[in-house]
Amino acid sequence: MNKKIGIIGAGNVGSSLAFTLATKAVCSHIVIKDIRENIVEAMCLDISQASNSAKSHTIVTAAKEAKDLKDCDVVVITAGVPRKPGMSRNELLLINANIMKSVIADIKDNCPNTIIIVVSNPLDAMVYAALKTSGFASNKVIGMAGILDSSRMSHFIYEKLGYGAGQIQSSVMGGHGDDMVPLTNYSTVAGVCIEELLNKKDIDDIVQKTKNGGLQIVKLLETGSAYYAPAYSTSRMIESILNNEKKIYPCAVLLSGEYGYTNIVAGVPVMLGINGVEKIIKLELNEEQKNQFDKSVLSVKELTDVLDKEFF
Numbered sequence: 001m002n003k004k005i006g007i008i009g010a011g012n013v014g015s016s017l018a019f020t021l022a023t024k025a026v027c028s029h030i031v032i033k034d035i036r037e038n039i040v041e042a043m044c045l046d047i048s049q050a051s052n053s054a055k056s057h058t059i060v061t062a063a064k065e066a067k068d069l070k071d072c073d074v075v076v077i078t079a080g081v082p083r084k085p086g087m088s089r090n091e092l093l094l095i096n097a098n099i100m101k102s103v104i105a106d107i108k109d110n111c112p113n114t115i116i117i118v119v120s121n122p123l124d125a126m127v128y129a130a131l132k133t134s135g136f137a138s139n140k141v142i143g144m145a146g147i148l149d150s151s152r153m154s155h156f157i158y159e160k161l162g163y164g165a166g167q168i169q170s171s172v173m174g175g176h177g178d179d180m181v182p183l184t185n186y187s188t189v190a191g192v193c194i195e196e197l198l199n200k201k202d203i204d205d206i207v208q209k210t211k212n213g214g215l216q217i218v219k220l221l222e223t224g225s226a227y228y229a230p231a232y233s234t235s236r237m238i239e240s241i242l243n244n245e246k247k248i249y250p251c252a253v254l255l256s257g258e259y260g261y262t263n264i265v266a267g268v269p270v271m272l273g274i275n276g277v278e279k280i281i282k283l284e285l286n287e288e289q290k291n292q293f294d295k296s297v298l299s300v301k302e303l304t305d306v307l308d309k310e311f312f
């Protein structure tokens with residue numbers, strides 16, 4: 001398929017994503033850009049060789065300059081600083097917003113019709129920053145987090161049950177922060193709701209572990225944050241967009257009245273196709289889930305208010 005993907009930020013997530021896309025032959029061309037030019041060049045050689053080993057047609061090249069991003073169908077932004085133990089994602093707000101500003105300028109100048117997938121943290125606020133600085137339509141700026149958080153929830157459900165691997169479907173909404181909202185009544189094993197399979201104590205434990213899933217890995221790694229599951233989750237979004245699969249995934253998008261919010265970015269189930277966000281899906285939330293979603297949105301708003309006041 002003649003499709004070109006740009007990846008800006010060739011660190012842990014960016015390189016794992018390039019490897020995944022190239023070896024799965026998701027697109028014809030991947031172009032990688034980073035301020036660390038030698039690293040990018042080494043990575044492109046290495047991943048290109050992996051691509052040949054996989055007998056994939058995907059070619060991988062380094063962007064020597066911003067205009068090499070021309071004609072990208074999707075650009076993924078993984079440029080930014082990851083948190084270290086003892087930090088919250090929110091502490092990355094201004095440093096990563098500044099990086100976002102320069103990256104978006106390159107995208108606007110060179111591929112103004114592309115779809116942007118934001119990965120950098122704090123995720124929802126970075127999607128907001130990308131939207132405001134690009135001026136792109138809201139269907140074309142999408143944050144990756146909900147697929148990752150849902151995959152974590154599935155992992156923790158499997159840990160409790162000890163069966164059902166590959167048949168667990170989880171659902172997490174809200175901002176990608178400590179207040180995210182795992183939806184236990186929408187989480188199933190081979191179609192059976194987990195509330196029928198597990199007791200309340202086990203379910204509460206799964207919810208807590210899901211919320212702490214990123215932090216757990218940050219503490220163990222000591223030098224940065226998770227990257228394999230984030231990269232793989234991003235690759236699934238790209239596949240749905242490039243192949244116009246119209247799959248439903250939880251993603252961070254700008255709300256315009258959905259769930260009662262306007263001008264706020266939050267994770268909600270969306271349909272991903274060739275136009276990016278094709279549709280925002282409305283889930284029925286119970287009273288407790290509504291309250292949790294409101295709290296999560298408020299946490300995102302505190303960050304975007306800072307950006308509105310101090311940044312734009």
Ligand SMILES: NC(=O)c1ccc[n+]([C@@H]2O[C@H](COP(=O)([O-])OP(=O)(O)OC[C@H]3O[C@@H](n4cnc5c(N)ncnc54)[C@H](O)[C@@H]3O)[C@@H](O)[C@H]2O)c1
Nearest residue numbers: 009010011012013034035079080081082119120121144230
């Ligand atoms: N949304 C999520 O669920 C999720 C998951 C994992 C990581 N993250 C976030 O993604 C970001 C990247 O994580 P990582 O582990 O890959 O970090 P990393 O430090 O391994 O890589 C970041 C890369 O960005 C590059 N960079 C910095 N400024 C740049 C610029 N102006 N232009 C181009 N490249 C630039 C750095 O040189 C580095 O290679 C972090 O902010 C992290 O918190 C988010």
Ligand SMILES: O=C(O)C[C@H](O)C(=O)O
Nearest residue numbers: 083089121214215225226
């Ligand atoms: O936890 C982090 O800082 C990185 C990412 O948001 C994650 O959830 O893995």
